[in-house]
Structures are given as structure tokens and as C-alpha cells.
Amino acid sequence: MAKKKFVVGCFDDEAVLFPAVKKVRTAGYKIHDVYTPFAVHGLDHAIGERETSLHTAGFIYGITGTATALSGIGWIFTRDWPLNIGGKPHFALPAWIPIMFELTVLFSAVGMVLTFCYLCQLAPFVKKHHFHPRATDDLFVMVIECTDKTNVDDLKGFLSSNGAKEIDVQVAETGWWLGSYDKNEVLFENRTVAA
């Protein structure tokens, strides 16, 4: 839990946002994240996010599901409690495939959802800082992390010359935390929203 200083620029148009992202990156500023009201195609590449490993995790969960089903049914039907079902062999692989398939899907689906929530730091009762409430409505919010060398005033000017409608500086906690929004982390109903 370490607080960092951010310069937050808000854009009201995708078409302005993209060139701005490009310029901010070439100028060498570090983009913390861009919050958008909807999924913007290609933005992840534009801000230089690496490919997610979520699908690799999904594959591993899936394989775990297959293995669980196969070993579970295999042990039950051949060792633990063999039953004669319609004269079929005890090791009746075709009949197990639907269950193996279902468990594969179940494991990978549940596993991926939980992993996704963990990666995005989402969970019940957990708090996260919102840089701008209108990011969920109609604003594209670009958050730039300040380092020791960042000249905040320069950066603000740079953002506004690239089309940012609203710029402010926030010192915020980026991770998730349990508890409540403290004085600095005001609940966003109480925030004054600039029009």
C-alpha cells in the first residue's frame, strides 16, 4: 500500500484520446491506465499493455478439470465401487467424456473468473480508488503516473494541448484495500463533479 501521485486527464472523444495516448507515450510519460466507459478496440495495444496470460491460466485450469474428472471417475468405477452398467466395461471411456468435458469447462470458467477478478483487483467489500466517476459514463480518463522527475505543470499543459477537457492531480492508492474510503478517498457520491 503505497500512495502515488498521478496526473489525470479526461477526454470526451475516442478520436482525440488515441493520438493523445500516442503522444504521451512518445514524450516518455508513464501511463498508469486509461479508464473508459466501454471497451475501446486497440487501446490495450496503444497504451502498450502486454498480452494477458489469462488464457494460459484458463488452459491450466481446464487440464486440471479434465484430470480431476478422469481420475475421479476412473478410480470410483474401476477400483472403489465397480458396477455393472448395461454390460459395459468398467473403464467405459466414451461414457465419461461428457463429464470430463463438463468439468473442464467448469474448472476453466470458474478459475478464469476468479483469476480475472484477482488480476483486476475486484472482490466484494474491497475498495479501489476511482480517478473520475464519469469514467463509467462518458469520459475517457487517462491516468499518468508521476515520478521524481515529472514536471507536473508541464505535463498538465501537454495534456490540455492534446485535447484533455479536464485535468487534475491526485495522490491515490492504486491497489485494493479492505475497509472504507477515508478522507482522501472520498466516496464518489460526495465528490463535486465538474460539468
Add this chain to the structure above:
Amino acid sequence: MASFREQFEIPGKMKTWSWALIGIGAVALIVGLVTKGMSSDEHEQAVFIGTLMYNTIFWTLVCNAAMFFICATTLAMGGWQLSFRRVSEAISAMVPIFGGITMVILFYVIFSHNHHIYHWLDKDAVENDPLLKGKAGFLNPAFFLIWTTLTIGLWSILGWRIRQLSRESDESPMDNQTGTSFIFRNTVRAALFIVWFALTVGSTVPWLWMMSIDAHWYSTMYSWYTFASTFVSGMSLIALWVIYLKNKGYLELTNQEHLHDLGKFMFAFSIFWTYLWFSQFMLIWYANIPEETVYFKHRVQGPYKGLFYLNLIINFVCPILILMKRSAKRNYTLMTFMSVLILFGHWIDFYQMVIGSLSKEHVTLGWLDFGILSLFVGIMILGVAKSLASRPLIAKYHPFLKESVIHQV
């Protein structure tokens, strides 16, 4: 757009190669005709005609799948495929040719009353067999001939009408109104094709052409299974041609993003094929009724055992493991390899579907099969290349073209 290489010129090498393949195929065909086709052994004869049958049906359905792909994407308003749509069109232009060959072969079987292939052609057998009698309304020569003619005729005509309409997008830029009406007419023609496609490949035609070789046996999954098999092969064939043309420096607007989506289709429909394969197999295995298991008996436990498992490995295990990764679907080399593998795998699948019923004791896969395959591949390469060369490679005034240019996965 003047800088694009819009006009495909058939390289001399390609002509030589396809004529060589056709030559090899013709030799195999003649040698096969002499040694097997005209042999006194009726079993040998049936295998010879069966070999021709599964090859020609396979290639007809694969080329027709390209038209299905065009129509499905048209109806779904999918613009992403436009940058290589002319490739799918060129492949689908082979339907009248392969369909014609199919018709000749199937009509020959019917008119020569070859009951070794279609048991239901034997009138005495039908009279004394309550099962065949019950099916006689569907399995009879008149219906077979009419339905086959209608099927191939309408595929050719409806497909030709869609390709004809596509020419309009070469002529002049479209304003809003002409563009809208152009898309609407495309939708109507595509819908007509899809309806006919559903009534044929989606249901009756594989039952009639291939399943009725086992006249007593039936499976309602069979047609969908055949459709999945040919559709995934059709996507592989499109991918192969797209990669070839890219290698030659054509199709500047097509890139990895489009290849990625083709790869997704190949991946998804390989799984879909497996799903149908399994649904057909598992129910029969579970019920274990002799009338039904007769189809699988010699395939799973008899001489076809090897092919049966090879089929599953090529068409399911390889695609799911190799094509699963994003980077694999964007890799030209891997995609080429997988396309060839999938086409080969489904060709093998067709082999065991047809010959597996005609020659239950022996697997006959050999020089004749590969010879006939080379004949059809040769015809396919030459025909598709000619049809590609006959028109621009990019439908440059199509209203959705931009969607394809900026396509991103």
C-alpha cells in the same frame, strides 16, 4: 488504389504442377479403370467407383462450403472477410465442375443398378426387406436422380448469382442508396443459398449420397457431421489460397488479423466436428443395438481401427493442441501446415465413411486413392487459379471493404 496488384496472373509453375497432378491422376484413373473398374470381381468394381465417389463428393462439398462461408458472413453483415472474398468466390466457382463430375458418377451408379454400392437399388432385396421397403419413399432411383440434379443445379445457379452480384462492386463507387440496395440484394441471394444449403448438405444429401451405402443403417447426425467435415476443410482451403496469394505478393489488404480469424474458424469447426463425431458415436456405443453398431463394428474393432484413431488424432487432437494458441493462428507456416493436415484428415474421414462401408474386410487405401486425389487437387488448383485470374482480386467498391481493411482481432 491504383498501386494494388489487383489482377492475378497464373504463374507458369502452377500450371505445370497442376497439369502434372492431373496427368498423374489421369494415369491412376485409367490404370484403376482397367485393373479394378473393369475387373470381373464386383467387389473390386465397387471399390473403384467408391473411390471416385468419395473424392468427387468431398471436393464438391468443400468448394461449396466456401460459398456457404460467403453467404453466412453476408447474412451476419460480416465485413472482415471482404479483403479475400474473391478467393472464397473462386473456390466456390468450382462447384459446377466438381458437381458435374459427381452427377456423372452417381448417375452411373444408379443407371448401372450397382447394388454393391447402393443396396437399395436391388428391387428383389427391397421387396423382401421390411426396412428397405419402409425407406423406399426416400431411397429410390427417381427421387435420387431428381434430388441430386436439383441439389447440384441450384448450388451452381444460386452460387453463380452471388458471384455475379459481386461483380457490381468492381464497377463504380456506390453512394449510400446504391450501397444499401447492393447489400440488401446480397442478403436476399445469400439467404436463398443458405436455405437450399440447409435442405441439402444440412440434411438430405449426405444421407442420400453416402449414408445410404449402408442401406439399413441410419444416423440423423450424419449430415451435420458431413457438413462440419467439409466446412472445416473449406476454411482450410481458403486459408491455403490466401497464404499462397500473400506469398506471391497479392492481397495487400489481407493480413495476420484475417488469417487469425480463418484460424479461429478452423479451430472452432474442428471442435464442432469432434462434437458431432462423438455425439454420433457415443449414443450408438451406449445403446449397443446391433442394427446401429453395425456401422462402427469394423471401424472401431476391425481393419479400420488404425484409420479410425488416426482420423481422431488428425482432426481433433492436432487442431485443438496446435491451433489453440493465438500466435499459432497468426503464423503463416503453422497455418499452412494445419490447413494441409486438416484437408488430408477430412479426406481420410470421407474415405472411411464411403470405403469403410464398401470394403469391410480390407482397408484399400493405396495408389488409386492418392492418384484420384491428385486428379482432383490438380483440377481444383487449375480451376481456382483460372477463376481468380478472371476478375480483380479486391472488390474495391464494396461498401463494407473498409471494415475489412481496419479489421483487428
